[in-house]
Amino acid sequence: SYIVFNGELTKRDTISIDIEDRGYQFGDGIYEVVRVYNGRLFTWEEHVERLYASAEKIRMTVPYAKEEMKAVMEKLIEKNQLTDGTIYLQLTRGIAPRNHAFPGSDVQAVLVAYTRVSDRPVALMEKGADALVVEDKRWLHCDIKSLNLLGNVLAHQEALDAGCYEAILHRDGVVTEGSHTNISIVMNGTVYTHPANNLILNGISRKVMLKACDSTATSYKEEAFTVEQLLKADEAFITSTTLEITPIRRINNQPIGIEGEYKVIKKLQEAFTADIEAECGPLH
Ligand code: PMP
Incomplete structure (x- = not known):
């Protein structure tokens, strides 16, 4: 090649x-x-x-x-x-x-x-991925997409060793992002996601997701949330270039919302797909 x-x-x-x-x-x-x-x-x-x-x-x-x-x-x-x-x-x-x-x-x-x-991870996007909460020990310039990924690698491996798919990082109990994804939750119909500052990578898929909120009239707030709120969320999902919008099924072995229901998530996924098709043509 x-x-x-x-x-x-x-x-x-x-x-x-x-x-x-x-x-x-x-x-x-x-x-x-x-x-x-x-x-x-x-x-x-x-x-x-x-x-x-x-x-x-x-x-x-x-x-x-x-x-x-x-x-x-x-x-x-x-x-x-x-x-x-x-x-x-x-x-x-x-x-x-x-x-x-x-x-x-x-x-x-x-x-x-x-x-x-690589194909779209359709099965995972439908059934959801399990996650583990891990302390965010990275530096304070996470907005830079730098090659220094050791903090991300160690957090991700910790999640994998616990049988999970992704690590959700927090600083002093405040959720920042995933080891290689951004994370959002749904509470009472509103999507919450960490503001795009120096503590997270401003994900392109996060942006596409926020656009999907607009086009589906889903309210959203770029506001940080705590681990406690995460565990009590109605729905939680991660976004990334390869995972698009992928639901989180369980965190620390605790189910989030109703497995497989993902009401808001499904709506946003549809709008996300429509956005892809508008730019790249019909998906099979
Ligand atoms: N946060 C981190 C730490 C990442 O490495 C990535 C990309 N893999 C993301 C968020 C998601 O960014 P994007 O949607 O641009 O892929």
């Missing part, structure tokens, strides 16, 4: 990563995961905006224009004949002798992108 390496399409097995790439040594870089439906990019503009915003926050220069980036991703999809799947793309601060200090301005960011085939 083909990948993008520094702006060019190349066969995957022809490239290698330098041992002094700053992404490899420091996690000094940023990334995006973009969904492809019917061979078409979904919410590309939002993803590319977030990528450039992340770059700016870590004082990294992206050596490509946004349009250039889109053109090469479209070429990648075509070359790999990807219909349904994702594109993973990352930029690191480049290759330089190991030193915490930024390299000189002559060192260019390294861009890598590749595709993966």
Whole structure:
């Protein structure tokens, strides 16, 4: 299969990563995961905006224009004949002798992108996933989609070891987000989700979900909620590029709402699907 390496399409097995790439040594870089439906990019503009915003926050220069980036991703999809799947793309601060200090301005960011085939997780989206509440021990710039994912990895593994699908993170009893998703709850017909500040990643699917609230006349508040409120919620769900809107069935082994009913969630899922179809064409 083909990948993008520094702006060019190349066969995957022809490239290698330098041992002094700053992404490899420091996690000094940023990334995006973009969904492809019917061979078409979904919410590309939002993803590319977030990528450039992340770059700016870590004082990294992206050596490509946004349009250039889109053109090469479209070429990648075509070359790999990807219909349904994702594109993973990352930029690191480049290759330089190991030193915490930024390299000189002559060192260019390294861009890598590749595709993966994947279907929508329809079964999970219908029956729901189980979750475990875990302390959020990450740093205070969770708005940056950085390669430093150790806090997320450890939390997620803790959930997996407990037989759960996702870790729901909290700081001092206030729920922030999932290890690789955003979380929302429904209480008395209103959707609550953490405000998009430095404590969470401003998820693109979270945005699509809020748009779905508008189009279905579902009230919502970008307001933080506690673990206690989460456990008592009428419904709870996670959002992400690959999971879209996925209900949470149980948290810490405790059922949330009525299993399989997911009244508000189903409404939002329908609007989410309509949004995908409007941009990428009919889903099968
Ligand atoms: N929060 C975290 C920590 C994430 O890693 C992700 C992406 N996997 C999300 C939220 C969801 O973001 P998006 O909807 O843009 O995929």
